[in-house]
Amino acid sequence: SLAYYSQQALQENAVNTAIALGMEAVAIPSPNALAENALFNAAVTPGTRHVLPEADVTLATTISTDGLYGLSSSGNPFGDPLDTSVKYWDLETGQVIHTLTGHTAAVWDVAFSPDGTQALSCDADGVIILWNLADGTEVKRFQAGVKWVLTVTFTPDGKGFVSGGGDNLNNADFSPDSTELVLWDIASGEIVRRFEGHQKPVWGVAVSADGQSLLSASADPFGTGGTVDNSVRMWNIETGEEQRQFNSDLTGFLSVAFTPDGTGALAGLGGGDPVVMYYNLTDGTERRFEQAHTDAIWAVSITRDGRTALSGGGDNLMILWSVETGKPIRTFIGHGSAVLGATISPDGRIGFSAGSFDTTLRIWDLVNGAEIQQNSIGQSAPTTVFTLNQSQTQALLGTSDGGVVLWDTTENRLIYSLDGHKTEIRSVAISPDGKFGATGAINDTDAGEENADILVWNLETGEEVYRLVGHTREVNALAFSPDGSRLYSGSND
Known part of the structure; x- marks a missing residue:
């Protein structure tokens, strides 16, 4: 016994x-x-x-396009990390398929390739790794020009990816040269385009379904001072030209997502004004969702039909939203610390969330609100x-x-x-x-x-x-x- x-x-x-x-x-x-x-x-x-x-902070989650698999990352960005792995999950069983090891610093973000066969992960030492998910092996690694790579996403054709980040995140000595938003070519391993304009670290990126536009979110959550850049920007991927800019007076943006048709964007604001914003990318108008979070919104994601969205906040809550009305549908309570990762399946039925310091990953039934699975060790x-x-x-x-x-x-x-x-x-x-x-x-x-x-x-x-x-x-x-x-x-x- x-x-x-x-x-x-x-x-x-x-x-x-x-x-x-x-x-x-x-x-x-x-x-x-x-x-x-x-x-x-x-x-x-x-x-x-x-x-x-005892485990490190769980920093990010994402779900494959078929809704069957998940990725999560971990690490302590402000101390010596014990666990800098990426885990590849079967969301139906809640079991780990592969544990991907290779990073030596906190892994800030993860992303699936469009066909679900590969993954990207980025860390607090400027390293980005491409993984083969069939066997959990490393395919290629890339070295960014900044120390903290905070966000990464594939282009729709799977041939490239966009990364964003910055240096000196907890240091007042921050300059525009310390931020980076770039497009990579996977085959050559080279940067093919730089998107210039942000004055603070880039915390979130998203690429439109047609591969023509890029969204980026910038914030200064640690109060380094200097030039203010609380903005969401839209870029032309082919030319690198900035097409639109949306700003906040009170706080920066930590997360961003395209609507499926590419005409709108959702963005999560920081602790000074923790609301989800909707931006019309055609006419530039904006709409505030009802305030339900009480702390910074670290993650937003949206369903394939564009009708519902999910957000994760520093108030330990994950909230399901109606995009049309901007009102919360259901609030999910269970995490014991900030929800840094909150991903919704394409069909809107499953949520995958990560609580930072409570070291848990949770799988939720978004229809009835039940917690399906909780994983710690x-x-x-x-x-x-x-x-x-x-x-x-x-x-x-x-x-x-x-x-x-x-x-x-x-x-x-x-x-x-x-x-x-x-x-x-x-x-x-x-x-x-x-x-x-x-x-x-x-x-x-x-x-x-x-x-x-x-x-x-x-x-x-x-x-x-x-x-x-x-x-x-x-x-x-x-x-x-x-x-x-x-x-x-x-x-x-």
Whole structure:
């Protein structure tokens, strides 16, 4: 049981793991005295521990054009980041398909390619990475001319992308030379056009469906002073010429999106005047949405039919809007910190949100307002088994829905979510050198599978190395030989 494994971890002086397992044990309906004693014993053991998982800020989310997949990014832009990964999600199951690693600084934004086969991510060290989503590998990286690349988006043909950002974001020494808004050619890796005019960092960009126009949003949320640039600007992508400019007297813009027909724009204002604005790009008129947020609007997105929109705010709220009336349809409450990412599926049925410091990603049913899924450390089902490596710095955990998690017990953070099993995990093992892990599951009789799988993982890369088939019942025990060259398994067969 979980209580037993909590006591075992405590005997091995893995206090943090013992507390985590004890909390899982008492969370089960009608926990017994053994579970309560396990948590109590772990809690009163002397030493330093983190009861809640420690993770970095979740900074951005986006949804693929078919509405089936999501991307999220993380990192601490104002300190030493623990997790600078990008995660590729299956929104129907809430499971991570790939964890994309390669950034060494906070990842500010993510974007899907139009065909959904590739992704872009940009970070606080000027690096932009192109990813292959089929296998989670890096295809190419680009180095921007500014330190903080805050926003990125593909062009509709998938052959280029636009990035925006700036330098000295929390420093009063900010100049127009410190901002950048550029168009890249993916094949050559070169900048093909610069859009000159912004005086402050560019926080949001959007490209029209026909690929002819670009929107950019500028703000100074950290109060660096100097020249004011609280503007949304529309550009001709082919010539780089500025076509329209919309300004705010009180605060800057942190997010922007085109309406599907390209004739309008939605933009989210900062904390001084936290409203969603609608701009008519044909005649230049504007309309304020009803004020519902009480803090900066960090994200806006719109459905394919242009009828509904979603916003995420610094007030921890995500709000669904009627674009026609500018009135809120539904408010979603649950995040414990600013919602920096809020993305709506093309059909308007699913919302994907990221709460910054609460380290959660949530999937919502926008029709009935229900929260479908919440992910923190990457597992969404009860833990069934776990083991520690010899140094007790890593734990390998299996869940009742086939999830496998490699966890850093020193820093209390997720290292990898290992996807491969479909059924409950019954056994786990780590090789003596800590380089490999093995997981055993029950056979999936509903799917007509007669054999139970054993998967061997490379714990340094998170990749599946071997799939061992032969047992006809659940695999309840796994053990590596002392030299790590053999794996032994036991089953009810």
